[in-house]
Amino acid sequence: MLSARAAATAAAAAASPLWKRGEGGSSGSGSGCTSCREVRRRAAAVRVRAAAPRRVEAVAMESAAETEKEEVAAAGGGVEDMATEEVPVTPWAFSVASGYTLLRDPHHNKGLAFSEKERDAHYLRGLLPPAVVSQDLQVKKIMHNLRQYSVPLQRYMAMMDLQERNERLFYKLLIDNVEELLPVVYTPTVGEACQKYGSIFRQPQGLYVSLKDKGKVLDVLRNWPERNIQVIVVTDGERILGLGDLGCQGMGIPVGKLSLYTALGGVRPSACLPITIDVGTNNEQLLNDEFYIGLRQRRATGKEYHELMEEFMSAVKQIYGEKVLIQFEDFANHNAFDLLAKYSKSHLVFNDDIQGTASVVLAGLLSSLKVVGGTLAEHTYLFLGAGEAGTGIAELIALEISKQTKAPIEECRKKVWLLDSKGLIVNSRKESLQAFKKPWAHEHEPVTTLLDAVQSIKPTVLIGTSGVGKTFTKEVIEAMASFNERPVIFSLSNPTSHSECTAEEAYNWSQGRAVFASGSPFDPVEYNGKIHVPGQSNNAYIFPGFGLGVVISGAVRVHEDMLLAASETLADQATQENFEKGSIFPPFTNIRKISARIAASVAAKAYELGLATRLPQPRDLEKYAESCMYTPVYRSYR
Ligand SMILES: O=C([O-])CC(=O)C(=O)O
Numbered sequence: 225m226l227s228a229r230a231a232a233t234a235a236a237a238a239a240s241p242l243w244k245r246g247e248g249g250s251s252g253s254g255s256g257c258t259s260c261r262e263v264r265r266r267a268a269a270v271r272v273r274a275a276a277p278r279r280v281e282a283v284a285m286e287s288a289a290e291t292e293k294e295e296v297a298a299a300g301g302g303v304e305d306m307a308t309e310e311v312p313v314t315p316w317a318f319s320v321a322s323g324y325t326l327l328r329d330p331h332h333n334k335g336l337a338f339s340e341k342e343r344d345a346h347y348l349r350g351l352l353p354p355a356v357v358s359q360d361l362q363v364k365k366i367m368h369n370l371r372q373y374s375v376p377l378q379r380y381m382a383m384m385d386l387q388e389r390n391e392r393l394f395y396k397l398l399i400d401n402v403e404e405l406l407p408v409v410y411t412p413t414v415g416e417a418c419q420k421y422g423s424i425f426r427q428p429q430g431l432y433v434s435l436k437d438k439g440k441v442l443d444v445l446r447n448w449p450e451r452n453i454q455v456i457v458v459t460d461g462e463r464i465l466g467l468g469d470l471g472c473q474g475m476g477i478p479v480g481k482l483s484l485y486t487a488l489g490g491v492r493p494s495a496c497l498p499i500t501i502d503v504g505t506n507n508e509q510l511l512n513d514e515f516y517i518g519l520r521q522r523r524a525t526g527k528e529y530h531e532l533m534e535e536f537m538s539a540v541k542q543i544y545g546e547k548v549l550i551q552f553e554d555f556a557n558h559n560a561f562d563l564l565a566k567y568s569k570s571h572l573v574f575n576d577d578i579q580g581t582a583s584v585v586l587a588g589l590l591s592s593l594k595v596v597g598g599t600l601a602e603h604t605y606l607f608l609g610a611g612e613a614g615t616g617i618a619e620l621i622a623l624e625i626s627k628q629t630k631a632p633i634e635e636c637r638k639k640v641w642l643l644d645s646k647g648l649i650v651n652s653r654k655e656s657l658q659a660f661k662k663p664w665a666h667e668h669e670p671v672t673t674l675l676d677a678v679q680s681i682k683p684t685v686l687i688g689t690s691g692v693g694k695t696f697t698k699e700v701i702e703a704m705a706s707f708n709e710r711p712v713i714f715s716l717s718n719p720t721s722h723s724e725c726t727a728e729e730a731y732n733w734s735q736g737r738a739v740f741a742s743g744s745p746f747d748p749v750e751y752n753g754k755i756h757v758p759g760q761s762n763n764a765y766i767f768p769g770f771g772l773g774v775v776i777s778g779a780v781r782v783h784e785d786m787l788l789a790a791s792e793t794l795a796d797q798a799t800q801e802n803f804e805k806g807s808i809f810p811p812f813t814n815i816r817k818i819s820a821r822i823a824a825s826v827a828a829k830a831y832e833l834g835l836a837t838r839l840p841q842p843r844d845l846e847k848y849a850e851s852c853m854y855t856p857v858y859r860s861y862r
Pocket residue numbers: 411464465466554576577717718743762763
């Protein structure tokens with residue numbers, strides 16, 4: 225069989241006016257080269273960049289419709305956007321991925337779903353048992369097998385194995401069973417996977433950039449086999465969920481986030497690049513763990529750290545251009561704010577823990593209002609935890625209040641109170657506060673405990689972003705329920721063991737009156753004969769659609785109004801039926817539709833703000849977003 229994705233691309237090239245005009249960026253070869261003519265003549269081909277050990281790109285001829293769809297998807301993230309840097313290699317060469325190699329290529333392998341004709345055409349006879357099965361039957365079988373595992377980490381490992389064996393089947397499984405599998409490939413199981421990543425490591429799933437690579441980061445990035453990258457998720461592993469410093473083993477997080485970019489947001493897998501920056505770890509246990517996969521040294525800080533980050537950020541721009549979205553994930557507070565502030569001026573950056581979490585929580589609050597009444601400005605907010613999530617959410621609430629009331633942002637911030645490990649953030653502490661906490665220092669006498677703060681501030685909304693489990697005690701929730709008919713309680717810290725309280729505790733201690741949401745998933749709870757389905761206020765609702773919107777509009781910067789647009793759109797997706805069940809979020813089963821809507825509103829805002837570069841603006845952005853979304857059904861290799 226003809227080899228890879230390039231074949232898809234090559235086939236698309238034949239049809240695309242862009243490519244025909246030779247405007248197709250790295251296609252380089254244009255339509256006139258002998259090889260391309262050969263591709264069209266044989267209606268299938270593979271291209272390989274011969275020099276570097278790039279993966280053989282195979283493509284068999286697909287149906288015209290399929291090819292066209294891929295082409296649109298590519299354009300959405302854009303054929304013409306492909307990196308154009310010159311790679312010092314010999315000219316394009318063509319080869320054929322077939323037989324045994326094809327079965328081991330996760331991007332094209334279909335396992336038993338290869339048809340009789342494909343088996344003949346691609347030298348697969350005898351390499352597979354005779355049965356030919358559908359993709360749906362494969363999904364059914366794997367779900368059956370997965371459910372045999374009682375240990376979540378075993379399910380995680382089985383899913384990772386599948387991703388490395390058969391990518392399309394992995395995504396089909398995830399999309400078709402999203403509610404069941406999200407907790408497996410993502411929070412909370414991914415947290416345990418990171419803790420044990422050294423022991424379970426089999427195949428690199430992303431790129432590692434370590435201090436050893438200083439001065440050579442560009443070369444490291446060039447080793448990645450894909451060129452047309454649209455989204456990078458990068459961590460330095462210092463604050464993985466609420467689990468702390470997991471060093472290089474934080475890689476599970478970018479890998480998991482990007483699986484969701486594809487499954488929930490429809491960004492093509494080949495356009496996603498997980499990266500871990502390894503500057504060491506201060507986690508003694510890992511430093512002494514013989515299976516640890518990272519640099520065995522304490523974390524570099526200051527100049528050494530920032531030089532590596534700077535080299536990395538420049539290299540990304542040099543290779544992938546300025547329209548690649550760089551999502552910062554799970555950096556510690558002390559770097560997260562600085563990196564976001566510094567690079568948001570020069571790069572397309574988004575911090576999921578500050579901005580993504582803020583956007584989903586604001587959506588949750590906007591839909592809570594439909595249950596508890598009042599406007600956003602009429603409520604009082606108290607946070608336990610004043611880090612990335614706490615201050616990020618607080619700021620987005622203040623921005624939305626300011627947008628709705630036209631009051632100055634400083635005034636709106638006064639509706640929001642934060643409590644950190646030293647107590648309530650008040651004016652008398654201002655001198656000693658870190659910069660990102662200062663806007664939240666209001667006039668109040670010092671208060672040290674959460675219970676005292678609740679009793680004194682009398683919030684209508686209590687939000688946990690502390691990273692510390694079990695901190696919403698019975699007394700705290702009872703206090704909230706004593707002066708609120710419907711107390712809004714969000715315990716957002718991840719994974720489950722770090723949640724400020726469980727769903728059951730929130731409902732039991734508030735006599736079933738809490739409007740509850742959590743960062744990690746909780747099962748439905750029965751209280752007094754009524755089933756409450758807790759909503760999951762996790763940034764997974766936002767970043768896949770947000771990223772898709774950025775990609776399809778060719779946005780060059782992230783603007784806070786784009787976050788507000790995402791929140792408002794998500795809030796509109798929760799229905800009366802969801803509210804009656806107790807959830808303020810729609811179920812994840814509808815997430816691809818929701819992501820397309822979020823993408824459309826984010827893209828619309830980018831156009832409005834003059835930040836979008838993909839022109840002309842598509843007339844129907846939601847339809848356009850949907851048409852750009854990757855679907856994992858098998859292609860036919862005829
Ligand atoms: O990964 C998640 O589930 C949410 C998140 O960003 C975090 O907790 O850091």
